[in-house]
Amino acid sequence: MDSTVFASGPDLAVSRARQPYDSWLHCIRGCGRRYSIYDVVYRCPECGGLLDVEHDLEVLRHRTGHEWRTLFDSRTRVVEQPYDSGVWSKKEWVSPKLEPENLASLGEGNTPLLRAKQLEEEAGLSRLWIKLCGNSHTGSFKDLGMTVLVSVVKQMISDGREIRAVVCASTGDTSAALGAYCAMAGIPAIVLLPRDKVSAAQMVQPMANGALVLALDTDFDGCMTIVKELAANPTIYLANSLNPLRIEGQKTVGIEIMQQLHWEVPDWIVIPAGNLGNVCALGKGLSMMKELGLIDRLPRLACAQAERANPLYLSYLNDFQEYHPVKARRTLASAIQIGDPVSYERAVNTLRQFDGVVEQASEDELANAAARADRTGFYCCPQTGAALAVLFKLVGRGEIEPADKVVVISTAHGLKFTPFKAGYHEGRLEDVDALHANRPVDLPPDFAAVEGAISRAVERLGM
Amino acid sequence: MDSTVFASGPDLAVSRARQPYDSWLHCIRGCGRRYSIYDVVYRCPECGGLLDVEHDLEVLRHRTGHEWRTLFDSRTRVVEQPYDSGVWSKKEWVSPKLEPENLASLGEGNTPLLRAKQLEEEAGLSRLWIKLCGNSHTGSFKDLGMTVLVSVVKQMISDGREIRAVVCASTGDTSAALGAYCAMAGIPAIVLLPRDKVSAAQMVQPMANGALVLALDTDFDGCMTIVKELAANPTIYLANSLNPLRIEGQKTVGIEIMQQLHWEVPDWIVIPAGNLGNVCALGKGLSMMKELGLIDRLPRLACAQAERANPLYLSYLNDFQEYHPVKARRTLASAIQIGDPVSYERAVNTLRQFDGVVEQASEDELANAAARADRTGFYCCPQTGAALAVLFKLVGRGEIEPADKVVVISTAHGLKFTPFKAGYHEGRLEDVDALHANRPVDLPPDFAAVEGAISRAVERLGM
Numbered sequence: 073m074d075s076t077v078f079a080s081g082p083d084l085a086v087s088r089a090r091q092p093y094d095s096w097l098h099c100i101r102g103c104g105r106r107y108s109i110y111d112v113v114y115r116c117p118e119c120g121g122l123l124d125v126e127h128d129l130e131v132l133r134h135r136t137g138h139e140w141r142t143l144f145d146s147r148t149r150v151v152e153q154p155y156d157s158g159v160w161s162k163k164e165w166v167s168p169k170l171e172p173e174n175l176a177s178l179g180e181g182n183t184p185l186l187r188a189k190q191l192e193e194e195a196g197l198s199r200l201w202i203k204l205c206g207n208s209h210t211g212s213f214k215d216l217g218m219t220v221l222v223s224v225v226k227q228m229i230s231d232g233r234e235i236r237a238v239v240c241a242s243t244g245d246t247s248a249a250l251g252a253y254c255a256m257a258g259i260p261a262i263v264l265l266p267r268d269k270v271s272a273a274q275m276v277q278p279m280a281n282g283a284l285v286l287a288l289d290t291d292f293d294g295c296m297t298i299v300k301e302l303a304a305n306p307t308i309y310l311a312n313s314l315n316p317l318r319i320e321g322q323k324t325v326g327i328e329i330m331q332q333l334h335w336e337v338p339d340w341i342v343i344p345a346g347n348l349g350n351v352c353a354l355g356k357g358l359s360m361m362k363e364l365g366l367i368d369r370l371p372r373l374a375c376a377q378a379e380r381a382n383p384l385y386l387s388y389l390n391d392f393q394e395y396h397p398v399k400a401r402r403t404l405a406s407a408i409q410i411g412d413p414v415s416y417e418r419a420v421n422t423l424r425q426f427d428g429v430v431e432q433a434s435e436d437e438l439a440n441a442a443a444r445a446d447r448t449g450f451y452c453c454p455q456t457g458a459a460l461a462v463l464f465k466l467v468g469r470g471e472i473e474p475a476d477k478v479v480v481i482s483t484a485h486g487l488k489f490t491p492f493k494a495g496y497h498e499g500r501l502e503d504v505d506a507l508h509a510n511r512p513v514d515l516p517p518d519f520a521a522v523e524g525a526i527s528r529a530v531e532r533l534g535m
Numbered sequence: 536m537d538s539t540v541f542a543s544g545p546d547l548a549v550s551r552a553r554q555p556y557d558s559w560l561h562c563i564r565g566c567g568r569r570y571s572i573y574d575v576v577y578r579c580p581e582c583g584g585l586l587d588v589e590h591d592l593e594v595l596r597h598r599t600g601h602e603w604r605t606l607f608d609s610r611t612r613v614v615e616q617p618y619d620s621g622v623w624s625k626k627e628w629v630s631p632k633l634e635p636e637n638l639a640s641l642g643e644g645n646t647p648l649l650r651a652k653q654l655e656e657e658a659g660l661s662r663l664w665i666k667l668c669g670n671s672h673t674g675s676f677k678d679l680g681m682t683v684l685v686s687v688v689k690q691m692i693s694d695g696r697e698i699r700a701v702v703c704a705s706t707g708d709t710s711a712a713l714g715a716y717c718a719m720a721g722i723p724a725i726v727l728l729p730r731d732k733v734s735a736a737q738m739v740q741p742m743a744n745g746a747l748v749l750a751l752d753t754d755f756d757g758c759m760t761i762v763k764e765l766a767a768n769p770t771i772y773l774a775n776s777l778n779p780l781r782i783e784g785q786k787t788v789g790i791e792i793m794q795q796l797h798w799e800v801p802d803w804i805v806i807p808a809g810n811l812g813n814v815c816a817l818g819k820g821l822s823m824m825k826e827l828g829l830i831d832r833l834p835r836l837a838c839a840q841a842e843r844a845n846p847l848y849l850s851y852l853n854d855f856q857e858y859h860p861v862k863a864r865r866t867l868a869s870a871i872q873i874g875d876p877v878s879y880e881r882a883v884n885t886l887r888q889f890d891g892v893v894e895q896a897s898e899d900e901l902a903n904a905a906a907r908a909d910r911t912g913f914y915c916c917p918q919t920g921a922a923l924a925v926l927f928k929l930v931g932r933g934e935i936e937p938a939d940k941v942v943v944i945s946t947a948h949g950l951k952f953t954p955f956k957a958g959y960h961e962g963r964l965e966d967v968d969a970l971h972a973n974r975p976v977d978l979p980p981d982f983a984a985v986e987g988a989i990s991r992a993v994e995r996l997g998m
Contacts, residue, residue: 156647156795178912179649179667184619184642190721204642209670210914211950236993256912258653262989267977273736273953279960279973280909280949284992290980301982302989332619446743449641449719451673486743487674487950490736497742510742514730517753519764526725526765529747530699 092131093168097123097316100418109167110228112235112306114314122417124316124356127165129363137365141335144327158182158328159219159321165360166320167220174226176257180215181324183207185332185479190448191460195467199338199477202445203329206453206485210277212407213350213483214249216325217318222253224317225309229259237262237284239302240311241295243346243407244274245484247285250311251278262308264288264295270406273488291400293412313349314414322350323357329479330358330367338371339476342463344455344483345375345384345430346408348415354481355422371479373428374472375419376455376462378403378438381410384419388430392420404435404492404501405454407484429471433461435503439496442486443508451486451493555594556631560586560779563881572630573691575698575769577777585880587779587819590628592826600828604798607790621645621791622682622784628823629783630683637689639720643678644787646670648795648942653911654923658930662801662940665908666792669916669948673740675870676813676946677712679788680781685716687780688772692722700725700747702765703774704758706809706870707737708947710748713774714741725771727751727758733869736951754863756875776812777877785813786820792942793821793830800830802939805926807918807946808838808847808893809871811882817944818885834942836891837935838882839918839925841866841901844873847882851893855883867898867955867964868917870947892934896924898966902959905949906971914949914956 097107101121107113109125116123135143147161155161158181163170184204192200205213222238229235237260240250247263254261261283265275269291279285288295296312303310313319330337345351351373361367377385381400397412413419422428433441441464442457452460459480466472486493495501497509515521560570564584570576572588579586598606610624618624621644626633647667655663668676685701692698700723703713710726717724724746728738732754742748751758759775766773776782793800808814814836824830840848844863860875876882885891896904904927905920915923922943929935949956958964960972978984 179647179670182645184672186642190719204672207642207670207672209647209667211948237989252912252914255910256653262992264985265975272957273950275975276953276956276960277914277949279975280906280914280956281912282910282971282973284989285973285975286985286988287975287977288980288985289978294980298980298982298985302985308989443743447718447745449715449744451715451740451743485674485948485950486740487736487948490739490953493739493743494735497739508745510745510748512728512738512742512748512750514750515752517751517757517761519761522727522749522751522761522765525749526700526747526771529725 091169093164094128095125095168098126100124109224114310125320132364140364141366144331159216159324162324162327170223170227174223174230176222176226176253177219178209178252178256180208180219181328185329191445195464196474197478198475201479203479203481205483210248210252211485211488212245214245217321218249218253220321221311221317222257225259226257234307235309236307238309238311239299241292241299243292243409244270245407248274248277251281251283255281264299266291266295271489271491292410313347319349319353319356322353326354326357335367337367337369338479340374340472340478341371342374342376342459343481344408344459345377346410348413348419351375352415352418352422355426370426373426374462374466375430376459377432378405378408378458379432379434381408382432383411385430385432405438405458407455431462431465433458436505437461439501439504440507443496447508453484453486453489454492456482554632556627557591558588558631561589563587572687577773588783595827603827604829607794622679622787625787625790633686633690637686637693639685639689639716640682641672641715641719643671643682648792654908658927659937660941661938664942666942666944668946673711673715674948674951675708677708680784681712681716683784684774684780685720688722689720697770698772699770701772701774702762704762706755706872707733708870711737711740714744714746718744727762729754729758734952734954755873776810782812782816782819785816789817789820798830800832801834801942803837803935803941804834805837805839805922806944807871807922808840809873811876811878814838815878815881815885818889833889836889837925837929838893839922840895841868841871841921842895842897844871845895846874848893848895868901868921870918894925894928896921899968900924902964902967903970906959910971916947916949916952917955919945
């Protein structure tokens with residue numbers, strides 16, 4: 073590991089004892105208790121509240137916002153592993169006291185933020201970007217958080233703690249990330265998936281990475297209940313987003329977006345909303361940047377739910393005065409098919425802080441929004457379709473204004489959802505009127521036949 | 536576009552007229568003819584030879600190797616589109632006179648080069664890295680070349696040339712890249728695919744991007760024959776790797792690898808070999824780096840073919856004295872299921888220059904090699920499996936030595952090959968003894984059942 077590339081900042085490889093930065097777990101209900109991030113604890117043993125990682129902001133303030141920006145910019149696309157990572161290039165903000173030899177990195181982060189010029193014109197927006205978090209090792213934004221969680225577990229094991237395995241319930245993406253990072257770190261992984269409710273592509277990823285894959289005849293929420301029971305055993309470590317460590321990695325997505333926009337804050341960030349860990353993470357990164365002077369204002373957040381799994385939306389309608397878990401119905405947006413989101417409480421805090429809105433998308437809306445973006449060169453997962461559908465709705469009713477600059481977070485690669493894509497273009501999706509369907513033309517291997525098909529398409533498409 | 540980030544080098548946004556660098560097409564048979572890269576020409580009209588892009592090396596030599604390294608390194612940290620691209624950050628070497636407004640970029644390149652520590656230990660190698668070209672917008676290395684080809688077409692159209700559509704034959708990856716880049720650039724795309732010989736994931740990508748998809752009842756070579764006939768019409772532009780423009784983008788993979796290794800040349804680069812454009816591109820980038828003083832020696836190249844589609848291997852066995860196209864048999868490595876590679880002639884030149892070897896992998900070997908790597912945190916496509924199998928063979932017979940530093944090029948994301956992965960772990964692949972198969976365990980949603988399954992796994996896996 074060559075530390076000379078960090079000449080402009082502190083050496084990230086500095087040992088724990090000499091590391092001035094620090095973080096710890098604290099209870100989000102404000103009861104004042106603190107725990108080590110290397111403790112096996114997911115809720116406050118005093119009051120039962122969720123835990124968050126808190127950083128020593130006083131020490132972080134020894135650098136100005138400008139100095140932090142310069143430091144992070146200097147580390148963009150550093151070529152050394154693990155500092156080529158978009159997460160670990162912000163190590164002081166993520167998990168400062170982790171020993172470098174325990175970092176489990178698969179080159180996460182540094183994903184493209186693409187300007188969506190055709191879509192912004194169609195929507196009548198000033199600027200629209202899509203942050204492609206799915207262009208990653210396991211194909212979703214979950215890599216950002218999992219690198220932190222698995223690295224912390226590696227540190228715990230190296231510190232002598234007995235951890236036999238790491239466990240999660242998943243709608244697909246989390247288990248893929250857990251499988252890959254654990255395989256790389258040499259730590260056993262156990263994943264509980266709702267049988268027949270995740271795509272084959274998502275099911276086979278943790279299998280390939282050697283995880284113990286348990287397919288349960290229930291939904292995500294049912295898997296989650298059992299996982300929580302399992303994690304009562306302190307040698308089985310819990311990887312779900314109830315565990316706040318993943319948020320520490322995921323929050324870097326907001327920092328990356330700001331870097332890519334030259335630290336100019338957009339007016340809105342639109343994000344798919346299921347278990348809500350990603351919403352909290354995004355908010356946390358942005359807050360920390362404002363607190364430490366890297367940005368001077370906050371964007372507004374828009375959460376996109378599937379109409380068939382919309383507990384946050386329903387709660388938003390009564391200004392979060394009431395919250396009722398719902399029984400999530402089957403939706404194409406399977407990664408957000410969650411009726412009782414683990415991070416509801418945290419997410420409401422985030423939405424209040426960011427003047428957030430929540431909107432929902434029907435199956436027809438999310439499938440057509442994804443296809444519309446695909447026609448302009450993207451390849452959107454159904455969750456990103458929900459986010460785009462919500463964007464179009466909010467623009468349509470004037471909540472997002474034409475002059476606004478908007479970032480949409482694409483949470484996974486479309487390649488994880490081939491049956492969704494194929495079903496759409498073959499017109500086989502229930503409750504979806506596939507407005508942008510495009511069918512292949514079957515032909516014999518004959519020049520005249522091919523030329524004829526092209527001529528017909530020329531007339532149709534105006535080539 | 537902020538040019539200040541290029542303060543250390545020439546402004547990439549400089550107009551064609553003021554751009555000192557230049558490139559052109561020349562005939563590889565040495566007949567001396569030159570053509571513009573904006574001409575619609577794929578073979579030398581004089582002698583029928585393939586064409587290559589040649590760069591004005593004299594002007595490029597105005598910078599020393601050290602200066603080019605420093606310049607390229609400085610641009611790895613750029614966040615602006617399109618210069619966040621691993622291809623366009625080397626624009627002077629790729630397509631210097633292209634007007635910036637015609638760049639069609641989807642954030643290609645800058646993919647991780649991951650150290651494969653577990654695999655290198657198992658193989659008894661000193662250093663092994665895997666270059667993950669599939670962690671990209673369309674999921675394969677083809678993005679690198681397609682950004683150049685589609686940008687050049689955009690330039691042609693903007694210069695007033697009539698191009699009605701861009702066409703390609705494909706085993707899947709090329710058509711996905713063509714579809715996405717054309718959709719982004721607003722140019723019609725036509726793709727010819729061998730029906731039932733590409734995966735559903737690969738078939739649906741160009742459909743989603745709005746390409747005209749023609750599924751022909753033949754193999755890749757049959758599609759290629761018809762595409763060549765179509766491209767006799769100068770308004771239908773040919774995107775296959777017969778077209779040398781794609782090689783200009785693909786050659787940056789070698790530059791990226793060297794950057795990621797701090798310009799230290801590995802002993803070997805192992806690469807899957809089908810149509811052979813990627814082999815030539817890799818060689819071209821490396822040669823250019825040596826010629827211009829960025830590196831001081833060349834690595835050796837090892838080409839990996841599937842046993843069922845092995846014309847290059849058969850020719851290698853007689854020292855390339857004879858070449859016979861073969862009828863490619865169905866292989867799991869569908870992206871290299873090619874019996875008559877377009878770039879055979881170029882590839883032989885490359886292999887001679889790089890003291891190259893060619894080896895083949897059986898279905899069993901490539902499937903098990905991919906699965907073995909997956910167990911260590913990767914998610915390999917079958918072509919990468921072939922490359923890894925060939926690596927293991929070459930190490931086994933001492934051709935690659937324990938002290939050697941080796942890079943394996945992973946050409947596509949495993950997510951493009953879900954049926955391959957699922958088939959492997961379900962033990963359903965013909966002629967494959969799935970040594971690393973890992974099956975899911977179906978269970979009722981019951982804590983005791985889950986705990987029991989974990990206990991049995993603990994015994995089995997020693998958790």
